[in-house]
Amino acid sequence: MKFGVLVFPGSNCDHDAYHVISKHVGQPVEFVWHKQTDLSSYDAIIVPGGFSYGDYLRCGALAKFSPVMQSVKEFAAQGKFVFGICNGFQILCEAGLLPGALIRNRDLHFICDFVNLKVENQNTPFTSEVEKGKVLSIPIAHAEGNYVCDDATFQSLEENNQIVFRYCDENGEITDKANPNGARSNIAGICNLNRNVLGMMPHPERACEELLGSNDGRDIFRSLTKTISQI
Amino acid sequence: MSAITPEIIEQHGLTKDEYAKILEIMGREPSITELGVFSVMWSEHCSYKSSRVHLGRLPTTGERVIVPPGENAGVVDIGDDWCVAFKVESHNHPSFIEPFQGAATGVGGILRDVFTMGARPIAAMNSLRFGPLNDEKHGNRNKSILKGCVDGIAHYGNCFGVPTIGGEVVFDESYSLNPLVNAFALGIVRKDQIFFGKAEGVGNPVLYVGAKTGRDGIHGATMASAEFDEEALEKRPTVQVGDPFLEKLLLEACLEAMRSGAIAGIQDMGAAGLTSSSVEMAARAGTGLELNLDLVPQRETGMTAYEMLLSESQERMLIVAKDGREKEVVDVFKKWDLDAVVIGKVVEGDRLKIYHKGNLEADMPIMAVTDNAPKYSRPMASPSPKSKVQSPKSEDLRPSTFDFRQSLEKLLASPNICSKRWVYRQYDSMVRTNTSILPGADAAVVRVKETRRAISMCLDGNGRFVAVNPREGAKLVVAESARNNVCVGAKPIAVTNCLNFPSPERPEIMWGFSEVIDGITEACEKFETPVISGNVSFYNETDGKGILPTPTIGMVGLLEDVRKLITQGFKNEGDLIALLGITNDDLSVSEYAQTVLGYTTDELIESGEVPKLDLTLEKQVQDTCLNLADKNLLKSAHDCSEGGIAVAIAESCFSSLNRDAVGAEISLTDENLDAAAQLFSESPSRIVISFAADKLEEVKEIVGDCPFAVIGKVKGDNLKISINGEESVSAKIEELENAWKTSLENQLEN
Numbered sequence: 001m002k003f004g005v006l007v008f009p010g011s012n013c014d015h016d017a018y019h020v021i022s023k024h025v026g027q028p029v030e031f032v033w034h035k036q037t038d039l040s041s042y043d044a045i046i047v048p049g050g051f052s053y054g055d056y057l058r059c060g061a062l063a064k065f066s067p068v069m070q071s072v073k074e075f076a077a078q079g080k081f082v083f084g085i086c087n088g089f090q091i092l093c094e095a096g097l098l099p100g101a102l103i104r105n106r107d108l109h110f111i112c113d114f115v116n117l118k119v120e121n122q123n124t125p126f127t128s129e130v131e132k133g134k135v136l137s138i139p140i141a142h143a144e145g146n147y148v149c150d151d152a153t154f155q156s157l158e159e160n161n162q163i164v165f166r167y168c169d170e171n172g173e174i175t176d177k178a179n180p181n182g183a184r185s186n187i188a189g190i191c192n193l194n195r196n197v198l199g200m201m202p203h204p205e206r207a208c209e210e211l212l213g214s215n216d217g218r219d220i221f222r223s224l225t226k227t228i229s230q231i
Numbered sequence: 232m233s234a235i236t237p238e239i240i241e242q243h244g245l246t247k248d249e250y251a252k253i254l255e256i257m258g259r260e261p262s263i264t265e266l267g268v269f270s271v272m273w274s275e276h277c278s279y280k281s282s283r284v285h286l287g288r289l290p291t292t293g294e295r296v297i298v299p300p301g302e303n304a305g306v307v308d309i310g311d312d313w314c315v316a317f318k319v320e321s322h323n324h325p326s327f328i329e330p331f332q333g334a335a336t337g338v339g340g341i342l343r344d345v346f347t348m349g350a351r352p353i354a355a356m357n358s359l360r361f362g363p364l365n366d367e368k369h370g371n372r373n374k375s376i377l378k379g380c381v382d383g384i385a386h387y388g389n390c391f392g393v394p395t396i397g398g399e400v401v402f403d404e405s406y407s408l409n410p411l412v413n414a415f416a417l418g419i420v421r422k423d424q425i426f427f428g429k430a431e432g433v434g435n436p437v438l439y440v441g442a443k444t445g446r447d448g449i450h451g452a453t454m455a456s457a458e459f460d461e462e463a464l465e466k467r468p469t470v471q472v473g474d475p476f477l478e479k480l481l482l483e484a485c486l487e488a489m490r491s492g493a494i495a496g497i498q499d500m501g502a503a504g505l506t507s508s509s510v511e512m513a514a515r516a517g518t519g520l521e522l523n524l525d526l527v528p529q530r531e532t533g534m535t536a537y538e539m540l541l542s543e544s545q546e547r548m549l550i551v552a553k554d555g556r557e558k559e560v561v562d563v564f565k566k567w568d569l570d571a572v573v574i575g576k577v578v579e580g581d582r583l584k585i586y587h588k589g590n591l592e593a594d595m596p597i598m599a600v601t602d603n604a605p606k607y608s609r610p611m612a613s614p615s616p617k618s619k620v621q622s623p624k625s626e627d628l629r630p631s632t633f634d635f636r637q638s639l640e641k642l643l644a645s646p647n648i649c650s651k652r653w654v655y656r657q658y659d660s661m662v663r664t665n666t667s668i669l670p671g672a673d674a675a676v677v678r679v680k681e682t683r684r685a686i687s688m689c690l691d692g693n694g695r696f697v698a699v700n701p702r703e704g705a706k707l708v709v710a711e712s713a714r715n716n717v718c719v720g721a722k723p724i725a726v727t728n729c730l731n732f733p734s735p736e737r738p739e740i741m742w743g744f745s746e747v748i749d750g751i752t753e754a755c756e757k758f759e760t761p762v763i764s765g766n767v768s769f770y771n772e773t774d775g776k777g778i779l780p781t782p783t784i785g786m787v788g789l790l791e792d793v794r795k796l797i798t799q800g801f802k803n804e805g806d807l808i809a810l811l812g813i814t815n816d817d818l819s820v821s822e823y824a825q826t827v828l829g830y831t832t833d834e835l836i837e838s839g840e841v842p843k844l845d846l847t848l849e850k851q852v853q854d855t856c857l858n859l860a861d862k863n864l865l866k867s868a869h870d871c872s873e874g875g876i877a878v879a880i881a882e883s884c885f886s887s888l889n890r891d892a893v894g895a896e897i898s899l900t901d902e903n904l905d906a907a908a909q910l911f912s913e914s915p916s917r918i919v920i921s922f923a924a925d926k927l928e929e930v931k932e933i934v935g936d937c938p939f940a941v942i943g944k945v946k947g948d949n950l951k952i953s954i955n956g957e958e959s960v961s962a963k964i965e966e967l968e969n970a971w972k973t974s975l976e977n978q979l980e981n
């Protein structure tokens with residue numbers, strides 16, 4: 001099993017994802033430069049957080065044209081796993097690997113804080129190991145995490161159980177107060193129809209140690225490694 | 232005919248005497264380009280001409296000091312061959328003219344100072360001071376300055392990928408139209424991989440790397456060396472525009488190029504841009520430099536030599552490569568899509584020669600520009616002894632009929648004590664996954680992944696104390712900084728400072744400055760925390776009104792074992808709460824006097840006294856706290872400062888990540904002190920701790936003869952405080968916390 005962590009010039013959570021995979025998940029992992037196009041040696045690609053190419057335009061709008069993203073599309077089409085976190089989620093939406101878009105937070109501010117997440121679908125490669133009913137405590141750090149999509153897309157996301165995470169309160173209730181950024185229907189993370197591509201705004205790689213305030217993020221990485229090892 | 236008229240000299244901020252010195256150094260009339268170089272290098276901002284005679288008194292040596300002041304940032308040893316590089320620097324003037332870009336480029340500049348040393352930045356902090364948000368005349372302006380600064384800091388730090396983990400936000404009338412923005416950054420570097428800003432090795436090529444040069448920021452350093460008036464906003468073009476994405480590329484490229492071994496010296500182009508970086512690098516190495524400006528990457532056309540030398544375009548570096556290895560450097564920068572161009576070389580001798588379009592535009596002796604820069608022993612005068620006016624009257628401070636519960640709630644919601652969550656929530660405080668104590672604590676902590684250690688840090692200032700008594704005020708600030716580190720379980724190891732003052736041309740200001748230096752020196756010697764870097768910012772005044780003299784202390788501490796870190800919140804029902812230290816009658820310059828009794832800052836300064844500080848007691852309290860932490864006896868520790876013990880205890884009750892709010896029952900007894908003093912006095916050298924009840928004997932044994940008193944226990948969900956047996960405060964924690972938490976947000980969002 002081998003993980004690849006994409007490195008755009010403005011990625012800044014690439015080291016964090018790498019650290020978690022190598023140290024806490026205990027799997028081989030390599031950095032993948034944005035100009036690289038051969039992804040054949042990897043089982044899963046992590047598109048990390050950061051500011052890909054500065055993101056002075058829309059977040060991820062330039063990244064979708066990068067050489068590596070063309071390969072990521074093929075990689076995903078082969079059924080291999082692609083995991084976008086924060087800026088990675090924005091890039092996957094821009095690249096058309098996931099539906100919808102992420103716009104400015106409701107209050108227009110960057111927000112860095114721990115939030116609570118409800119796992120809406122445990123039947124994905126990324127959530128199979130999360131204890132049923134468990135509310136995950138995982139931080140967000142973004143200015144553009146307000147998930148939007150049209151009604152038809154929303155309906156199909158719901159029908160196909162593609163909504164994987166929703167912002168909730170500490171008891172797991174989906175409330176407007178628990179919604180940090182105004183995302184439609186409190187959506188924090190979604191997957192594609194095939195369940196092999198996941199994008200989420202919260203940062204599970206920042207929640208893998210008690211010292212940092214939570215290790216709930218481990219559940220997600222553990223689910224993914226278990227899925228890969230069973231293939 | 233002379234091209235340099237008296238008007239031109241004046242426009243360059245040079246005095247007649249300074250110009251005479253230039254004539255003497257040059258042996259001829261300087262060209263306008265040369266005059267420009269002198270003007271920025273001899274500006275207060277670059278030359279420290281008013282402060283240098285005093286700065287030499289600061290203690291700068293110690294066992295851990297690897298790089299003392301003089302480089303881009305100071306460096307201290309944290310063990311196992313790892314070091315930290317850090318510095319704090321002001322960006323006050325630009326942040327007033329253009330808050331967003333001013334604050335953003337302040338962050339950019341300090342980050343470059345740190346990674347120039349070869350250190351990867353792992354933490355940033357900010358000390359921010361603004362005028363009151365509810366000020367009748369300037370309230371809206373103060374709000375917009377605050378919002379702009381916070382937005383700018385977030386924009387830059389978040390994109391760059393450094394966690395902004397702490398600092399302070401303080402309000403006072405004197406910072407209306409004179410905001411203070413002091414940016415701090417800390418990086419980590421292996422001891423054998425530290426780089427220096429030296430132009431070493433005759434024949435070595437000089438490379439320009441990073442962003443292209445434009446006309447922005449010309450004379451920024453000169454601007455920052457003058458007071459403001461109504462025309463300040465016309466100076467907007469002297470503020471630069473930051474590009475954090477480019478800075479990120481520059482960081483990665485610089486660190487990668489450094490690892491290649493092809494770099495001999497490196498320096499960031501900050502204030503005075505290409506001029507100061509080249510002159511300072513050559514001066515440190517004792518070499519000469521020849522540069523050809525035709526080769527400098529430019530984003531505007533038709534720039535003159537004068538403009539290129541004085542531009543303060545951001546995100547640029549000057550690198551001296553090892554001869555023959557320049558291509559390796561260029562290749563690394565190419566990988567990151569950055570310009571890297573050889574623009575000159577290191578030569579023998581002591582001349583800086585600048586060529587442009589075939590002309591020798593500047594030819595000047597380097598040491599004369601740097602070491603011979605003017606150095607003033609400006610006149611000093613202590614203010615006339617206070618005519619003890621009668622306000623605040625001593626009895627006024629002791630109303631017997633006050634509602635103490637209401638006073639406490641008012642204090643908790645006051646601008647200087649309330650939660651600054653609205654601010655720090657906009658900063659990415661967790662990127663790089665090292666932040667072990669999040670913003671809002673006495674000190675923030677990042678662990679060092681490569682070791683078992685962690686680094687704590689805080690920024691502290693107290694303009695009111697320093698205004699009342701500069702020497703004692705400075706000592707109090709250093710003591711509080713050290714205490715803040717101790718409260719998270721870290722041993723203070725070194726200091727950086729940013730000395731924000733009004734005009735040095737006023738004798739009483741200069742006297743205060745000198746006193747502050749002596750105060751910092753005395754306290755730093757006591758705590759064995761050398762000053763390893765810093766910055767001076769004079770002329771913080773607008774329309775003749777100056778700020779409170781505000782030295783900002785950045786103290787860094789070391790935790791040998793990150794597992795031993797202490798947080799400020801009470802943990803378990805039944806735990807005992809105790810006070811280390813002694814409460815005295817220190818109300819006359821307090822938040823209580825200002826917020827509850829309504830005295831203005833001027834009134835407090837006029838008649839108040841600073842708390843009395845005994846450095847030996849302070850050290851004893853701190854050492855005791857560290858010993859208790861080291862023995863794993865502490866459940867919590869929290870510094871007792873603004874708002875006194877009542878505020879400290881309330882804050883320890885409030886909820887935090889993974890921890891619900893808890894109540895406390897406190898009983899304070901001192902027959903010699905009235906209730907107000909016992910609750911709200913701001914005596915230094917005090918720490919509120921908590922520990923398991925069955926550890927009391929062990930705790931007492933370690934405490935020894937350090938002043939110590941058990942004052943209560945963790946209990947229920949109310950805060951109850953009795954004074955000399957009489958209940959003074961009884962309040963639901965939830966209500967107090969709500970007042971504390973929402974105050975700033977309510978002011979800014981409504």
